[in-house]
């Protein structure tokens with residue numbers, strides 16, 4: 001999933017547009033994906049969202065507090081109440097995991113998604129020519 005060397009990833013930091021929320025992680029994410037679902041489109045204001053998955057205890061919040069919006073029965077999406085930046089995603093059925101937006105990293109090039117989900121909902125004018133796995137709905141193993 002990672003490009004180049006892992007030593008660049010000893011600490012990766014990110015935050016929202018206004019800087020009110022800052023976080024860091026001391027490891028590479030264990031997974032990363034593009035999601036084309038309607039919920040991700042609406043919450044990000046973009047045609048897809050790029051996500052990276054961590055264990056909850058791998059994330060250190062340096063400043064600010066993520067405000068959460070419960071977007072479905074089990075899912076809460078976190079954003080900055082000041083600038084609106086989409087920061088996080090969590091599913092209460094998986095309380096040990098916490099997902100962050102790749103675009104909130106100071107250097108989003110450090111994390112490369114490896115698969116697309118909910119491509120059934122991908123906008124028709126977006127041409128993706130990467131060789132990542134594609135799933136029409138959720139990922140199936």
Ligand SMILES: [Zn+2]
Pocket residue numbers: 016017018019020021080081082083084085
């Ligand atoms: Zn902000």
Ligand SMILES: [Zn+2]
Pocket residue numbers: 035036037038039040041118
């Ligand atoms: Zn989604």
